[in-house]
Amino acid sequence: MMFALIDCNNFYASCERVFRPDLIGKPIVVLSNNDGCIIARSNEAKDLGIPMGAPVYQFEKLIKENKISVFSANFSLYGDMSHRVMSLLAEYSPDMEIYSIDEAFLKLDGFDRINLQSYGLDMQRKITKWTGIPISVGIAPTMALAKMANRIAKKFPQKTQNVYLINTEEKRIKTLKWLPVADIWGIGRQHTKRLTALNVQTAFDFTQLSDAWIKKHLSILGLRLKRDLEGVPTLELEESKAKKNIATTRSFETNYTELDQLKERVTTFAVSCAEKLRKQSSCCNAVMVFIHTNGHRKKLPQYSKNIVIKLPFPTNSNIELANFAVTALEKIFKPGYFYKKAGVIAMDFTPQDQTQLNLFENRDLSHIPIMNAIDRINRKFGQQKVRLGSQDFGRVWKMRQERLSPCYTTDLADIITVKS
DNA sequence: TCTGGGGTCCTAGGACCC
């Protein structure tokens, strides 16, 4: 039994390149919402020393000097490209877990007679050719080891052709000794600090620690990880489950001081959460709302508060969720502050078809067909065509997206023209 | 001037019950 981890190389940057082949080999960065931080970099941009998550304004000079192409995040494009990659990958195994927008695990059960090296190479070539997105493939007896194999495939593209297979004990040990402890899947900053203090430098050193120590300091998760690194399959594919929380949160382009401005934002966030809830056929029983000022402006007075309210009945109606969220907002809003960010998080779900009618609450059941109609209209004519009256009709609010690429694959208006 | 967004799981400790 083996696992494969397939990871798209510099995914967002690669998506931008698919329709801009002139940028192949040139540095690219992709920005977060509001064009704030750098959230993706091509290899060339990484080589120039641009760190992940850096505020873009700190690198303006470097960007200019090196003619780095800058893009606002285009999630419709990335989502669609991801879907294309995943559909192709699904043909390589009946057991797949889509781990993130650019990563998937395949379980290779019953592949004993298959040459996995060439199987991986076939995947690598086909996906890259058919979608334009370069990928790396790691194959190993456990999920954690497949993650490590993938790093090698990505780190040594010439040597490996972006495919690396761990199928012997020598290779496993060699890989463990090569990987710094900070780069182990599941070991973050805090654990790294603690481990390097004990002179645990590599993944191999980590596997030499006692079970008791690991359990005590890294919990049961650390212990499972150790087993997996030892080559004993312990982690397993997870089937895609309904989400347990659904959030919509945003920073604002400018500061807000008025309750009404925040009410509009919170309404829109709540509507977005309700839509996501309906997509997975859930209703929520609680909602959290938070607001805060800009933590980076240390000289301004700071205020940060969240509140969770339990709902009298489960809902996924735009109208009801927005009303509850606004009620919550009113409880935490304090005048006199410059607000920079707000969010709505739906929690505590029950399946839509199991929601019980509450005798003591006048729940308006007419919302169900109304929401169905809204969803159909918005699906057909584009997002947000139907909105609540309290939402942003005058485009008061906008996100800064100055460098947005066209939606080549999801918007007819943006489709490319080929001239011959 | 300018600093992202959306998730998961585990544990310890308190409240509460019998």
Add this chain to the structure above:
DNA sequence: TCTGGGGTCCTAGGACCC
């Protein structure tokens, strides 16, 4: 002098992932 024991549920906080 001397003040039980065990279980469950919930929550906050901390860690991690992309």
